Amino acid sequence: MSNILEIKGVNKTFGGLHALQDVNLQIEEGETHAIIGPNGAGKSTLLNCCIGRLIPDNGSVTFNGKNMIGMEAHDINHAGMVRVFQTPEIFPELTLLENVMIPALAKRDGTFKFNPFKSLLKETAIHEEAMATLADFNLDRFHDHHAGSMSRGDKRRLELAMGLIQHPTLLLLDEPTAGMARHDTNATIDLLKSGKMGEMTKVIIEHDMHVVFSLADRISVLARGHIIATGTPEEIKNDPKVKEAYLGE
Numbered sequence: 473m474s475n476i477l478e479i480k481g482v483n484k485t486f487g488g489l490h491a492l493q494d495v496n497l498q499i500e501e502g503e504t505h506a507i508i509g510p511n512g513a514g515k516s517t518l519l520n521c522c523i524g525r526l527i528p529d530n531g532s533v534t535f536n537g538k539n540m541i542g543m544e545a546h547d548i549n550h551a552g553m554v555r556v557f558q559t560p561e562i563f564p565e566l567t568l569l570e571n572v573m574i575p576a577l578a579k580r581d582g583t584f585k586f587n588p589f590k591s592l593l594k595e596t597a598i599h600e601e602a603m604a605t606l607a608d609f610n611l612d613r614f615h616d617h618h619a620g621s622m623s624r625g626d627k628r629r630l631e632l633a634m635g636l637i638q639h640p641t642l643l644l645l646d647e648p649t650a651g652m653a654r655h656d657t658n659a660t661i662d663l664l665k666s667g668k669m670g671e672m673t674k675v676i677i678e679h680d681m682h683v684v685f686s687l688a689d690r691i692s693v694l695a696r697g698h699i700i701a702t703g704t705p706e707e708i709k710n711d712p713k714v715k716e717a718y719l720g721e
């Protein structure tokens with residue numbers, strides 16, 4: 473197995489707070505790797521250091537053999553490392569179809585400027601792909617609805633569709649089921665396990681252990697900025713260090 477992502481010796485401080493302390497983590501091609509840990513452990517900070525939203529104080533983040541530190545967030549995104557955000561980042565005034573077409577057009581052209589007078593529908597190939605992607609997420613029948621009018625679960629699915637259409641080689645998901653009702657959570661688990669999403673290399677930050685144990689090939693546990701354990705779900709379940717970290721929550 474080769475590593476698609478290698479995080480080595482990453483530290484990140486915010487003022488006096490040491491949010492990440494000498495973090496080392498390898499993500500293997502094809503795996504679904506869950507990062508768990510108590511609130512405030514540094515999980516989102518770690519993802520932000522990978523995608524160029526934050527610059528670590530030191531250490532390296534190597535994606536497909538190339539160091540990402542110092543690269544702009546959109547260049548990292550173009551390189552194939554795509555994050556689906558913790559807070560839905562959709563365009564509420566635009567339709568679902570437009571929402572899915574925009575990241576595809578941005579990827580093709582390197583940039584995207586929305587022009588309300590120019591119909592996106594003229595982009596035939598991307599239009600077709602966007603409709604097919606919406607269908608993968610059972611959202612095609614709502615393609616002309618405004619994204620802002622959709623339910624929370626549908627918005628999260630829309631975000632996944634916006635991620636998928638960029639053909640990522642590594643998908644980073646920050647709490648993909650946060651705030652979802654149980655049936656939506658289960659539907660999301662199924663989506664992440666099957667089809668194109670299923671085959672993709674994924675890093676999932678997740679609080680819900682049902683989701684973690686349904687999806688993860690391996691799990692890393694972050695506590696107070698340290699990776700305290702990495703292993704299979706079975707190994708993590710039985711690790712006394714992990715139990716201890718959660719008792720303090």
Ligand code: ADP
Nearest residue numbers: 486489491509510511512513514515516517518
């Ligand atoms: P998690 O995602 O595991 O809940 P975070 O990565 O969001 O944790 O936060 C880790 C720690 O860093 C927390 O103590 C949080 O308050 C702090 N933190 C995160 N982002 C910032 C920031 N931009 N400025 C200052 N402190 C931050």
Ligand code: MG
Nearest residue numbers: 515516517558
């Ligand atoms: Mg977080």
